[in-house]
Structure formats: C-alpha cells, structure tokens
Amino acid sequence: MDFTKKFLITAMASVMLVGCTLPGSHLSLDNKNVITTNEEQDSDISERVNVYSLTADAVSQFKAPRTYSKTNAGLDAEIARYQYRVGPGDILNVTIWDHPELTIPAGSYRSSSESGNWVHADGTIFYPYIGLVKVEGQTVTEIRTEMTKRLAAYIESPQVDVNVASFRAQKTYITGEVNKPGQQPITNVPLTLLDAVNRAGGLAVDADWRNVTLTRNGEEQNISLHALMQRGDLTQNRLLRQGDIVHVPRNDAQKVFVMGEVKEPKLLKIDRAGMSLTEALSNVGGINELDADATGIFVIRGSRNHALSGNQTDSQSDTIADIYQLNIKDAAALVIGTEFELQPYDIVYVTAAPITRWNRVVRQLLPTITGFNELTEGVLRVRNWP
Numbered sequence: 513m514d515f516t517k518k519f520l521i522t523a524m525a526s527v528m529l530v531g532c533t534l535p536g537s538h539l540s541l542d543n544k545n546v547i548t549t550n551e552e553q554d555s556d557i558s559e560r561v562n563v564y565s566l567t568a569d570a571v572s573q574f575k576a577p578r579t580y581s582k583t584n585a586g587l588d589a590e591i592a593r594y595q596y597r598v599g600p601g602d603i604l605n606v607t608i609w610d611h612p613e614l615t616i617p618a619g620s621y622r623s624s625s626e627s628g629n630w631v632h633a634d635g636t637i638f639y640p641y642i643g644l645v646k647v648e649g650q651t652v653t654e655i656r657t658e659m660t661k662r663l664a665a666y667i668e669s670p671q672v673d674v675n676v677a678s679f680r681a682q683k684t685y686i687t688g689e690v691n692k693p694g695q696q697p698i699t700n701v702p703l704t705l706l707d708a709v710n711r712a713g714g715l716a717v718d719a720d721w722r723n724v725t726l727t728r729n730g731e732e733q734n735i736s737l738h739a740l741m742q743r744g745d746l747t748q749n750r751l752l753r754q755g756d757i758v759h760v761p762r763n764d765a766q767k768v769f770v771m772g773e774v775k776e777p778k779l780l781k782i783d784r785a786g787m788s789l790t791e792a793l794s795n796v797g798g799i800n801e802l803d804a805d806a807t808g809i810f811v812i813r814g815s816r817n818h819a820l821s822g823n824q825t826d827s828q829s830d831t832i833a834d835i836y837q838l839n840i841k842d843a844a845a846l847v848i849g850t851e852f853e854l855q856p857y858d859i860v861y862v863t864a865a866p867i868t869r870w871n872r873v874v875r876q877l878l879p880t881i882t883g884f885n886e887l888t889e890g891v892l893r894v895r896n897w898p
Contacts, residue, residue: 514583523871560831565787566838571851574836576696579736589703590751596653596700599681599754600635603628604647606659609671614640627676639665652676652700662894684752686712688760689719698754705750708758720763720785726750727757737773738784768854770796772862773804782856789838790849799840808863809838813855 564570591693598604608614629637635648647655656674663670682698691713696703696862701850704728715721721737733750737760740748752758766782775797781788789811793799799806813834840846854860 561833561835562831563835566836566848567854568848576853579739579743581816582747584746584749584770587751588748591702594702597649598647600630600631600633602631602676603678603681604637605675605677607673656764678862680844682754684756686758689716689762690760691716703752706754718762720761720766725759739837766856768792768858770860773800773864775860787854788850789852789854790846790855803864803868805865806841807839809840810861811836812859820828
C-alpha cells in the first residue's frame with residue numbers, strides 16, 4: 513500500500529471518529545418536511561431592506577417629532593362645566609333649616625356618612641313627608657330644587673341644603689406600575705389622569721410611562737405620561753369618568769439589543785429619558801477598538817417599530833427593516849449618535865473589521881492544518897520504519 517492510500521484511509525477514519533464524538537447538540541433538516549412557500553422562494557431579503565447613512569445633515573430626518581408644551585382648551589372647558597351626578601351607593605346629607613326634627617344630626621359617635629340618607633339600588637332616597645325621591649343621575653342642585661318644591665306643601669318656605677356625605681357610586685381604577693394601585697372615587701372635585709397618578713403615589717421604577725392605556729367603554733386610548741409630565745403636553749391629560757381603567761405597563765418592551773464587536777454585548781432597557789445610539793454604545797463599554805470596523809456601526813429597525821409608532825408609509829409596507837449606518841472612524845461622529853434616538857426592539861450591531869474576519873478564518877483552519885501536518889509526518893515515519 514503506497515503513501516497516498518495510507519493517507520486517505522487514515523483521514524477517512526479520523527473524520528468518521530470525529531463525527532461520532534462531536535460534543536453538543538445538532539439539529540439536521542435531513543429527512544424532515546421543510547415547508548417553503550412561493551413567496552419565500554421568490555423573496556430576496558436585500559430587496560426589502562433600506563439602508564440610510566447617519567450623517568450630520570441627515571440625522572435630523574430620522575429624529576422623532578419633538579414634544580412641546582401645549583394647552584388643552586377642551587379639557588379646561590370640560591372641567592369648568594363638570595358636575596357630579598349622584599348614583600346608587602352614595603350617601604346624602606339633607607338639612608332643613610329651622611326644622612331640626614327633619615334633620616338627623618351627626619353626633620360624636622356617628623359620622624355624616626353614617627347619619628345620612630343612603631341612595632338605594634333603585635336610585636331613590638326616603639324622606640319624611642314627601643316619601644321616595646328619585647336622585648340617581650341628578651346633581652345636588654337639582655335634588656335640592658326638587659325636594660324644596662315637594663316640601664313646600666308641608667312647610668312654609670323650606671330652606672333645604674343637600675350635599676354628598678360619602679362618594680361611593682362612581683370609581684376609576686389605576687393599575688400596573690404605580691406605587692399605590694387601586695380604585696379611586698369620582699367625587700364633586702374633577703379627577704384628571706394626572707391627579708389620579710399622583711394620588712396613586714406616582715410611577716414605579718419599572719413603569720413604561722410612554723405607553724399608558726386608558727380603557728373607557730371597551731375602547732383603549734394610548735397616552736404618553738412622558739409627554740404630559742416631562743414635556744408639559746396637556747393634550748395627553750384626560751378627565752376621568754366612572755369605570756375608567758388606567759393601566760401603566762412595565763417597561764419590559766422598552767429594550768434594545770447591542771451585539772457584535774463591543775466590549776460587553778447585552779440587552780439594554782430604555783429609561784424614562786430615552787436612549788441614544790451613543791448612549792447604548794457607552795453602556796456596553798464601547799466598541800472593540802482592535803476588532804471592530806468603525807465604519808460599520810448599524811442600527812437595524814424592523815417593520816414592527818414602524819407599525820407601533822404609526823410611521824409606516826405605503827412605500828414601507830413591503831420593507832422588513834431599515835438599517836441606519838454610522839461611521840465613527842472620526843470619533844467626533846459620536847456626537848451624531850447622540851442625536852439618533854433608539855426605539856424598542858432596535859438592534860445595534862457593530863461589524864468586525866476585515867482583518868478580524870480573516871484572522872478568525874485562519875484560527876479555524878489552524879487546527880486542521882496542524883493535524884494534517886502531524887498526520888503526514890506520522891505516515892512518513894511509518895513508511896520509513898527500518
């Protein structure tokens with residue numbers, strides 16, 4: 513058997529042995545039913561990805577519209593004409609001046625709510641002489657007028673005073689990432705969204721204050737407490753009503769992924785102030801100066817972000833991702849990155865320099881080359897054995 517045959521047999525045996533003892537798991541698609549649609553066969557990802565350069569002149573085009581302080585004339589008018597309307601469960605205090613026999617006093621052992629008139633489930637209260645009085649859905653002024661009119665048949669010029677001793681009929685609910693979640697009563701003092709959040713102890717540490725939801729009559733409204741509380745945009749404020757649910761979610765979805773040639777690849781959470789590209793790079797220790805390609809700092813933004821932000825246009829409907837490229841070969845370009853705001857689920861990827869990629873290929877080949885040399889030398893030694 514000559515040298516060539518010995519080498520081939522030895523090489524094949526080594527490959528078979530290595531294949532049987534390879535560590536780790538492996539998933540092979542052989543003998544499996546792989547489903548491929550016509551769209552997948554015809555589509556080319558490169559045709560559905562847009563690439564933009566982040567330059568000093570172009571970065572302003574990609575900035576989200578800045579939120580400014582705004583007034584809310586509609587809310588002001590709604591608050592000005594607001595009147596509480598009585599409902600079942602409320603407790604009313606009715607006072608008839610100069611007729612103490614018709615007024616149940618609140619003593620030292622009974623509060624006003626305990627001595628008042630309970631509004632029953634049918635929306636009525638009982639009062640001496642005039643019997644049942646329908647009060648549900650009426651203001652205290654309307655109730656006072658009605659009772660005065662009916663008591664006038666028994667009392668000369670009655671002076672009637674009506675107020676709500678305890679507000680129990682109407683409630684709103686604050687849930688999620690606030691310090692004191694729970695229900696809050698609707699009273700004769702208008703309750704706005706901002707008031708309700710403050711009464712709930714403010715936002716918790718993990719609150720996502722950019723994506724608060726207000727559910728009213730089965731419909732959701734998206735509200736940004738960031739715009740309201742930090743930017744003074746009062747158009748985000750609402751007057752709360754019976755049954756409203758305000759939910760402040762966790763900031764679990766406010767995350768970006770930093771990968772590639774950086775010191776510490778990891779997932780980052782966007783805080784209340786937002787996060788710029790330069791800030792994200794700083795949070796992972798910066799780029800690997802020896803391995804990274806400084807011209808290839810990329811932000812990959814999927815079409816999901818366009819749909820969530822409402823910025824998707826007809827021309828972008830077939831686009832699966834937009835890629836933004838920043839060249840920081842001149843370190844001064846990092847200031848451009850401070851102007852580029854990241855969005856949830858953005859992927860920041862730093863590419864490897866060409867020489868780094870080549871070195872990695874060589875490192876993969878070295879064990880094979882070394883093994884081949886050792887195998888060749890061994891065969892030659894066997895052949896030349898005396």
